[in-house]
Amino acid sequence: MKQKKTTQFLMFSFLFLLPLAMVAQTIKGKVVDASGVSLPYMNVIVKGTSNGTTTNDTGEFNLTVKSLPTTIVVSAMGFARREILVKNISFLTVVVQQDNVSLEEIVVIGSRNPNRSIIDSPVPIDIVDIKELAVASPQVNLNQILNFVAPSFTSNTQTISDGTDHVDPASLRGLGPDQVLVLINGKRRHTSSLINVNGTFGRGSVGTDLNAIPAAAIKRLEVLRDGAAAQYGSDAIAGVINIVLNETVNELSLAVTTGANFSKNSNSQTGGVDGETTNISASYGLPLGEYGGFINFSGDFDVREEYNRMKEWEGNIFNGYNVVERLANAADYDTTRFLSLANGLDPASNEYNTTLNDLKGFANAAGYSTNAGDGLSQLQTKLGVDATDAELAARDQNRSDYNMRVGQSRVRGGRFFANFKLPLDDNGTELYSFAGISSRNGNSAGFYRLPNQSRTFTPAYNNGFLPEINSTISDQSLAVGIKGKIGEWNVDFSNAYGKNAFDFIIGNTYNTSLGNASPTVFDAGGFSFTQNTTNLDISKFYEDTFEGFGVAFGGEHRIENYQIISGEEASYTQYQADGSTFNGISGTSPLKDFFGRSRPGGAQVFPGFGPKNELDRARNSVAAYLDLDAKFSEEFSTTFATRYENYSDFGSTINFKLASIYKATDNLRIRASFNTGFRAPSLHQLNYNSTSTIFQDGVPLEVGTFANDSRAAQLLGIPQLKEETSNSFSAGFTAKLPEANLTFTVDGYVVNIADRVVYTGQFKPLLDSNDVPIDAANTELASLLVQANATAASFFANAIDTESKGIDVVISHKARLGNSTRLKSDLSGTFSQTRQVGGIKSSQILKDAGQENTYFPEDSRIYLEEAVPRTKVNLTNTLTTGKFNIFFRNVYFGKVSEATNSMANQQNFSSKVVTDLSLGYKATENLTLTVGANNLLDVYPDRAIEANRSSGRFDWSRRSQQFGVSGRFLFARVSLNLK
Numbered sequence: 006m007k008q009k010k011t012t013q014f015l016m017f018s019f020l021f022l023l024p025l026a027m028v029a030q031t032i033k034g035k036v037v038d039a040s041g042v043s044l045p046y047m048n049v050i051v052k053g054t055s056n057g058t059t060t061n062d063t064g065e066f067n068l069t070v071k072s073l074p075t076t077i078v079v080s081a082m083g084f085a086r087r088e089i090l091v092k093n094i095s096f097l098t099v100v101v102q103q104d105n106v107s108l109e110e111i112v113v114i115g116s117r118n119p120n121r122s123i124i125d126s127p128v129p130i131d132i133v134d135i136k137e138l139a140v141a142s143p144q145v146n147l148n149q150i151l152n153f154v155a156p157s158f159t160s161n162t163q164t165i166s167d168g169t170d171h172v173d174p175a176s177l178r179g180l181g182p183d184q185v186l187v188l189i190n191g192k193r194r195h196t197s198s199l200i201n202v203n204g205t206f207g208r209g210s211v212g213t214d215l216n217a218i219p220a221a222a223i224k225r226l227e228v229l230r231d232g233a234a235a236q237y238g239s240d241a242i243a244g245v246i247n248i249v250l251n252e253t254v255n256e257l258s259l260a261v262t263t264g265a266n267f268s269k270n271s272n273s274q275t276g277g278v279d280g281e282t283t284n285i286s287a288s289y290g291l292p293l294g295e296y297g298g299f300i301n302f303s304g305d306f307d308v309r310e311e312y313n314r315m316k317e318w319e320g321n322i323f324n325g326y327n328v329v330e331r332l333a334n335a336a337d338y339d340t341t342r343f344l345s346l347a348n349g350l351d352p353a354s355n356e357y358n359t360t361l362n363d364l365k366g367f368a369n370a371a372g373y374s375t376n377a378g379d380g381l382s383q384l385q386t387k388l389g390v391d392a393t394d395a396e397l398a399a400r401d402q403n404r405s406d407y408n409m410r411v412g413q414s415r416v417r418g419g420r421f422f423a424n425f426k427l428p429l430d431d432n433g434t435e436l437y438s439f440a441g442i443s444s445r446n447g448n449s450a451g452f453y454r455l456p457n458q459s460r461t462f463t464p465a466y467n468n469g470f471l472p473e474i475n476s477t478i479s480d481q482s483l484a485v486g487i488k489g490k491i492g493e494w495n496v497d498f499s500n501a502y503g504k505n506a507f508d509f510i511i512g513n514t515y516n517t518s519l520g521n522a523s524p525t526v527f528d529a530g531g532f533s534f535t536q537n538t539t540n541l542d543i544s545k546f547y548e549d550t551f552e553g554f555g556v557a558f559g560g561e562h563r564i565e566n567y568q569i570i571s572g573e574e575a576s577y578t579q580y581q582a583d584g585s586t587f588n589g590i591s592g593t594s595p596l597k598d599f600f601g602r603s604r605p606g607g608a609q610v611f612p613g614f615g616p617k618n619e620l621d622r623a624r625n626s627v628a629a630y631l632d633l634d635a636k637f638s639e640e641f642s643t644t645f646a647t648r649y650e651n652y653s654d655f656g657s658t659i660n661f662k663l664a665s666i667y668k669a670t671d672n673l674r675i676r677a678s679f680n681t682g683f684r685a686p687s688l689h690q691l692n693y694n695s696t697s698t699i700f701q702d703g704v705p706l707e708v709g710t711f712a713n714d715s716r717a718a719q720l721l722g723i724p725q726l727k728e729e730t731s732n733s734f735s736a737g738f739t740a741k742l743p744e745a746n747l748t749f750t751v752d753g754y755v756v757n758i759a760d761r762v763v764y765t766g767q768f769k770p771l772l773d774s775n776d777v778p779i780d781a782a783n784t785e786l787a788s789l790l791v792q793a794n795a796t797a798a799s800f801f802a803n804a805i806d807t808e809s810k811g812i813d814v815v816i817s818h819k820a821r822l823g824n825s826t827r828l829k830s831d832l833s834g835t836f837s838q839t840r841q842v843g844g845i846k847s848s849q850i851l852k853d854a855g856q857e858n859t860y861f862p863e864d865s866r867i868y869l870e871e872a873v874p875r876t877k878v879n880l881t882n883t884l885t886t887g888k889f890n891i892f893f894r895n896v897y898f899g900k901v902s903e904a905t906n907s908m909a910n911q912q913n914f915s916s917k918v919v920t921d922l923s924l925g926y927k928a929t930e931n932l933t934l935t936v937g938a939n940n941l942l943d944v945y946p947d948r949a950i951e952a953n954r955s956s957g958r959f960d961w962s963r964r965s966q967q968f969g970v971s972g973r974f975l976f977a978r979v980s981l982n983l984k
Contacts, residue, residue: 030431031296032068034097036060036079044081044101052076052088053546053553054495056433058297059224059252063984069296071432127644127664127676128231129737129752129813131155131833135223141883141892141923143939143976145262145284145307147215147223148173152968153896153921153939156835156877157230157244157813159206160215161966162413164449166203167611167697168507170414171447171476172214174207178230179837179875180243180756180809182212184684184729186233188247189218190424190439192484193237195503198534198567200689202697202710202764202799204904204964206872208865209764209801211687214505215246217443217480221258221286222303222422224249230813232733232756234682235646235662238561238628242682242731242758250424250439251301254290259981261285266312268943268972273313273408274960280312280413280971296428298435304421311448314970315411317404320956322469323396324457325388326599328371329364331399334467338363341464341521346381347597348582385600400468407469409958410450413971418445418478434489437499440482447476451610452958454515459602460609462517465525472514472610477531479506486540497542497559506533511576511611517604518580518587518596529613530572534689538563544632552642555634566623567688569614569695576613577696579606579794588792605707606794612696612707617793622692624654626685640668650683654691655727658683672743676752677736686726686762690801696794708767709795713802717789720782721768721856722848723800731758737813748817755810760803760846763869766862766906767797771854804846804861807869811837826886834878834897840870864904864964867911871902872965876916890925892937896968903953904964910952912962917944919968923976935978943973 036047043064050057051070060066068077073092080086085102133154144150148160152175160175177185182201187194197214201207226248233241266280290301326343333340342360350357364384365375373387397404420443428435454461456469463469486499508531516523544557571577579587579595587595587606596604607613628650636642643665651657664678696709711717713725737752770787771779778784790798816832847860876899884891896919903912923937946967948960961970 030070030073030094032070032077032091032094032097033066034099035063035065036099036101037064038084039100039102044084047079047081047084047101050078052078053548054433061254061256067297069428069431127642127666128229128678128735129750131157131226131228131230131815133226133228135220135225137883139220139260139286140933140935140978140980141890141925141937142894143264143921143923143937143974145220145282145286145305147218147220148175150220151175151215151226153894153919154879154881155228156833156879157837158228159873159877161206161873161969163205163966164411164413164963165409165451166201166205166963167451167474168199168476168509169201169203169205170449170474171416171445171478172197172199172212172507173216174201174205174210174212175215176207176873177228177243177246178754178756178809178811178813178835179839179873180758181210182207183210183240183687184242184758185212186237186239186241186245187213187215188237188245189482189484190250190437191247192486192499192501192540193536193538193563194248194501195482195505195536196240196534196687198505198507198532198689200687200693202693202695204864206868206966208868209690209762211689214478214480216418217420217445217478217505218248218441219286219303219305219420219422219443221260221288221305222250222301222420222424222441224251230752231664231678231735231754232680232682232731233662234684234731235648235660235680236630236632238648238650239626239683239685239728242684242729242733242756250422251288251290251303252299252424252426253288253301254292254299255984256288256290257981257983258288259286259983260978262976262978264974264976266971266973267975270314270945270970270972271312273405274316279310280974281308281310282976283308293425293427296431298427300423300425302421302423304419306419307416309413309416311410311415312412312971313408313410314961315408315958316960318407318409318453318957319404319954321391321457322393322404322407322455323391325368325371325373325390325392327456327463328392328396328399329367329373329388330463330467331396332367332370333363336367338367344464344520344597344599347599347601349594389600402468407453407455409453409471411959411963414447414449416445416447419443429489432490433495434487436485436487438483438485440484441480442482443478443480445476445478447474447478449474449476454609459598459600459604460517462515462520462523462604464521465515465523470513470515470609472608473512474611475510475512477506477508477510480504493545495544497540497544499540499542501538501540502536504533504535507531508570509572509611509613511608511613514609516575516578516580516606516608517598518578518606519575519584520582520596522584524575527576527608527613528572529576529608529611530570530618531614532567532569532689532693534568535566536563550635552636552638554636555632557630557632557634559630561628561630562625563628564623564625565688566621567692568621569618569693571616571619572613574615576608577606577615577618577794579604607696612794614695618694620692620694622688624652624688626650626652642666652685652728655685658728658730672741674739675736676738677734679734680732682731682733684729684731684762686728686801690762691726693801707795708797708799709790709793710799711789711793713800717786717798718800720786720789720850721798721800722850723765723802724848726762726801727760727803729758729760729762729803731756733757746818746820750815751812753810753812755808757842758807758809761805761807762801763804763861763865765800765802765804766859766865767799768856768859769797802846802860805841806843806846807839808842809837809839811835811875823886826884828885829883831881832879835876837875838870839875841866863906863908867902867904867965872904874899874901874916874967876900888927890927890933890935892921892923892925894921895919896921898967901962901965901967903949903962905953907952910950912950912953914947914962914965914967917946917967919944931982931984933980933982935980937976939974939976940968940972945970945972
């Protein structure tokens with residue numbers, strides 16, 4: 006609480022602090038293109054420093070400088086970089102030429118040299134213009150925007166995967182969601198509190214919730230496609246995504262986007278409209294002080310309805326006992342009396358015999374002939390037969406009444422961000438801050454609990470039930486800092502705080518082991534993750550050393566905290582027939598259904614967290630880095646970085662990076678880099694423990710996840726987690742053909758990761774032919790599983806080594822086809838492969854027990870290697886002519902494979918091309934209307950083979966996602982800019 010109050014005080018203090026009145030020299034001017042058209046959002050910086058600003062909506066800028074003369078640099082994507090020597094404060098008009106190179110943008114990531122542009126970067130960096138995409142593209146949330154614009158990035162909405170239905174896992178270069186680092190304005194962003202443990206890509210990992218950040222708050226994205234742990238620390242094995250926030254002032258931007266799926270497979274494959282979505286976003290900025298300060302507020306609110314792509318359940322629904330129940334209910338008979346026959350009612354009692362005879366009477370009426378000598382076991386056999394078709398007719402129902410919701414979860418959410426900068430003097434000293442808050446409520450469903458299953462208490466749900474997972478995801482962040490000069494050194498001191506919380510309310514469900522006493526809604530608890538990062542960064546650029554020499558060094562201190570909060574007792578407990586807790590010891594027995602099958606405890610679909618799951622764990626890390634960037638000649642430059650980091654929970658690591666670029670000609674640059682890296686196991690992976698229902702190839706299992714320091718892990722010989730380590734090499738070139746208006750970047754890479762953390766398969770106690778544990782260790786493991794209300798155990802483990810390799814290609818072209826017509830074309834692609842190398846790093850205990858393949862099972866291999874496209878190609882064309890803008894994009898998604906443990910059921914899904922098209926019309930200077938489509942041609946992945954359809958549940962794979970199964974999405978957008 007004290008920390009929360011402190012961060013609130015700092016936020017308000019910085020956001021409302023008034024500028025100091027000091028004399029400064031301010032350069033004022035305007036940036037235009039060759040035809041005199043004003044250019045907004047151009048970068049204007051003092052050469053060799055981080056002191057800069059951007060032009061406003063009319064192309065004008067104010068830039069405070071320490072003294073004159075000085076050199077300013079004007080740059081932006083699509084325009085040639087220009088340097089101007091400014092000798093006095095007369096109003097400047099800066100003319101820049103359109104540049105088909107598109108590589109001159111100054112970037113923050115990849116190097117701490119303030120003069121590095123994309124073309125001079127020794128590592129590959131992509132710039133994503135979110136403002137442009139927000140007007141023209143169909144996507145409105147950040148994950149989907151990136152999924153369709155950046156080939157090396159992959160993210161898809163998941164289904165039937167518990168909390169992962171509400172937080173989309175994302176990856177870069179095919180590596181894990183937790184191997185890409187996210188920054189905001191160059192500062193580390195906290196990860197989600199959710200760990201993915203169900204059947205999805207990225208299983209066992211923790212990623213950053215990009216959808217907690219409104220696209221309206223973003224100016225651009227910088228995507229570094231290279232290992233950067235030596236520069237930024239843990240999680241940067243695959244690369245870095247830096248989110249640069251809005252800085253616009255005196256401009257109100259409003260946008261309303263609405264759309265829905267108009268697909269042949271909408272409405273459970275009958276065609277029509279579903280998945281309606283509406284997003285409302287806004288952004289507005291105010292100038293502060295006399296030196297170019299600002300505060301920008303941005304946010305959005307969206308409503309997303311669910312859709313379902315399951316056509317019809319094809320399996321069994323009812324048995325003979327369900328028929329008997331229907332007849333008994335119609336006669337106002339209390340059917341719970343039948344259940345008492347299997348739950349300890351004395352067979353010698355009159356009540357037992359009376360109830361048994363009543364049951365025979367209803368069974369005879371239902372057409373199941375009984376004999377006078379039939380006991381409970383004989384009736385269980387006779388009534389265990391399938392009665393689905395006849396019972397559907399008797400209840401006037403269809404098979405589709407028992408469908409799941411296979412598709413998209415329902416979401417209501419809002420996000421808000423503020424970005425603030427306040428220069429204090431003419432020496433470049435400034436205060437800055439950015440803060441965000443978001444809240445998202447989700448609703449998804451699990452597997453249907455059918456009337457003939459022990460998971461359904463039919464006296465309460467005569468027709469079974471579809472349990473729902475309701476999530477509340479909240480996210481808060483605040484960064485504050487001050488930067489300026491001490492002597493000739495640039496100093497930046499900052500603190501960034503972030504918290505993500507995930508709470509579960511399970512609805513339309515039941516704790517079947519409670520019988521009639523069970524509620525239907527449960528507070529199942531949740532978890533939270535908090536991170537506080539303090540940075541001190543010191544740098545200096547020597548213009549007269551070599552052809553330019555940058556030195557940067559600094560330190561970081563990070564505190565992390567992970568909590569699991571328990572839910573209400575009934576959400577996690579398995580009970581006995583008398584209502585007391587079942588604990589697995591001799592003399593206790595859980596409540597059973599009519600057929601003698603144990604009733605699983607806890608809330609169906611998601612058993613809650615119990616007191617034994619509760620925890621509050623923290624750790625801290627300290628780091629120091631050195632970053633050198635030298636331009637030895639006009640042709641050759643190199644960067645070197647090294648970083649030492651020490652974690653309180655597993656020790657120290659030191660990493661380095663060396664990267665160089667050589668200017669072979671004016672139009673060709675060759676670059677290469679080598680680096681070592683690491684990823685600290687997350688607090689989630691170290692400490693997460695719970696019990697959840699996981700369907701393994703259609704078979705439900707109550708799987709307990711145990712921490713690596715647990716007794717269950719010790720019994721199986723599973724060691725403590727340690728960090729992943731990596732080394733990577735990349736090489737490529739950037740080239741331009743001015744005569745053809747073409748630019749190229751081609752980069753190949755190899756990333757080797759040792760001791761990769763995975764989520765294991767499900768371990769069960771080894772039994773003899775009489776279903777008795779084979780030894781004391783397996784007996785103890787069986788007891789631990791009972792106490793956890795589980796039938797199998799999983800863990801996080803450093804189980805394998807991997808190798809990832811690939812090639813990224815980007816080709817850009819810009820052309821002016823007349824005075825008012827421009828065509829921009831970008832072709833980009835990634836061709837990658839990740840594979841396990843070497844053997845499985847299991848314990849001798851598992852090897853001796855023949856359970857090594859459970860440590861890293863076949864479906865885990867497919868999730869790692871083949872569950873997301875390894876080839877992805879994007880061709881985007883944007884044509885602007887007069888008041889019209891045409892956006893046309895084709896994305897090629899390569900093949901994926903079904904993640905299954907059954908070798909016989911493995912299936913490849915072929916590559917597909919998804920087409921986006923939109924038409925924008927600028928009705929007035931301030932109003933733009935846009936209509937268009939994502940997946941215009943209504944393309945779907947290949948359908949699953951019969952063996953993988955799970956009796957009609959999954960016509961398309963839910964485990965291996967190429968681009969989703971929503972089908973054609975049509976949208977309309979109104980964009981309003983008031984200046």
